[in-house]
Amino acid sequence: MKCMTIKKGVECALMTSEGCSYLGAHCHPVVEKCEGCDRTTEFQGKIYCKSYPEPAAKWERGACNFATHIQATVDKTGKVKINPLKASKRAARGRR
Ligand code: SF4
Structure with a gap:
């Protein structure tokens, strides 16, 4: 069903x-940690995630x-290490 709250008109399972x-x-x-992610989008002057x-x-x-x-x-040691992806690598994969 299409969103009727913030992402008006966008199909949403919720x-x-x-x-x-x-x-x-x-x-x-x-x-803040989402900064640089391709899944961000703006609605009503604020930035939201397209996926979550x-x-x-x-x-x-x-x-x-x-x-x-x-x-x-x-x-x-089982610790999760986070590495930022370089823009050039993302571009090479066809994403921005
Ligand atoms: S997918 Fe969504 S929640 Fe995850 S980092 Fe990107 S914008 Fe943030």
């Missing part, structure tokens, strides 16, 4: 005939698994 079914009944803006309604929650337990601007790897 929208129902009774309104947005997500917590708080609307999407939440991106967080609450970006802060995607970063609570490490790196966002939808992020296009970082690469998460696990080192020998």
Whole structure:
């Protein structure tokens, strides 16, 4: 169903005939760690994620698994290491 709250007109699986079914009944803006991600988009003067309604929650337990601007790897000790992807690498893959 198409969004009737923040991303008006955008198809969304969370929208129902009774309104947005997500917590708080609307999407939440991106967080600082989302900066540089290709999945961001502007609605009503604020930046939101195209893929997830609450970006802060995607970063609570490490790196966002939808992020296009970082690469998460696990080192020998089991620690998650986050590397920013270089713009040239992303461009080579056909993304900006
Ligand atoms: S995909 Fe992840 S990193 Fe990118 S905007 Fe959405 S929540 Fe932020």
